[in-house]
Amino acid sequence: MLNRLTLLHLFLLLSMLILSILSFSIGAEQIDLLAAASNLFYGNSVDAIILREVRLPRTLIAITAGATLGLCGAAMQGLFRNPLASPGLVGSSAGAALGAVSVLYFGVQALHPQLVPLAGMLGSLLATSLVYILAGRDSNVTTLILSGVAINALATATMSLLLNFAPSPFAIRELVLWTLGDLSDRSLTDFYVMVPVSIVGWVLLIGTGRKLDALTLGERAAQSLGVNPARLRWQILLAVSLAVGATVATTGMIGFIGLVIPHLLRPIVGYEPRRLLFVSALGGACMLLAADIGVRLIPTETVLKVGVLTSLIGAPFFLHLILKSRKDGYR
8 A cells, every 4th residue: 555655746746747738738829739749849830839939848947946946945944954944045046046137237148048047057156155155164054044144135235236227127127027037938948958957956965865864853963873964064055056046047036935845745744854855846846837827827917927926825824834933833
């Protein structure tokens, strides 16, 4: 008989498959999905082109970005032993956003469109490097968080400065809309740039689950079990920097997935970080797919950005966590 964790994996995988099919099917134009899929890479029909050039990259990026945010959120919460930790806690998201916005501000993307995501990834790595320099290699968790907050504030202030001095209202609109988070107007090239860096981040997180389990007992107990807390911290931070940097550089800033999904799934997996990592990746992919389908279905005059929708869902949930913590604390 299948255990609860296996059933959860199967449920999330099936949900992701169903949501992917819906994502392929829903859009401004109705298409014959089966006919388009049968001629996906070689057909020149309108349906095949829409599926290949618009909906396929959008769906693949949603799955990859959602999985990254869910996985990295679970890793960060396990590392800091706090359900309120998120992937952007140590500056990776803000650094990626600043790198991409800087390219847009100076118009460098005219040289090559892929300079925007590449600059975002570089910005994420730079932000994490600054956190490393500020906190020091053997820093404690509090110093690490304070360093991350400082780098986040610096990156956000610099983005505000660029917006303040943007040369035209059109430039301001472009910069602001990018920071809202969006999956439209993305191509397979964007996906190909994003996915290798994301996979490197995922690979770095392989094997950290058991160490995070040990860390729940405290750093001294983890050390007695052969875990090096300082090395684990920087391994996870590097992984988050790469994976989240690639995501933010491609999609813009999409919040709350890395906070909400691990918290929802944690009770089901028995509060074990090792078991939470993979299911959070699947749950994050499902949530972002569902949100992206939602922005296509909600009737608005101006297209709703997916990052706005996830924030509208996540912010009340965040307030619920705060109120709950005041009553009975967190495990």
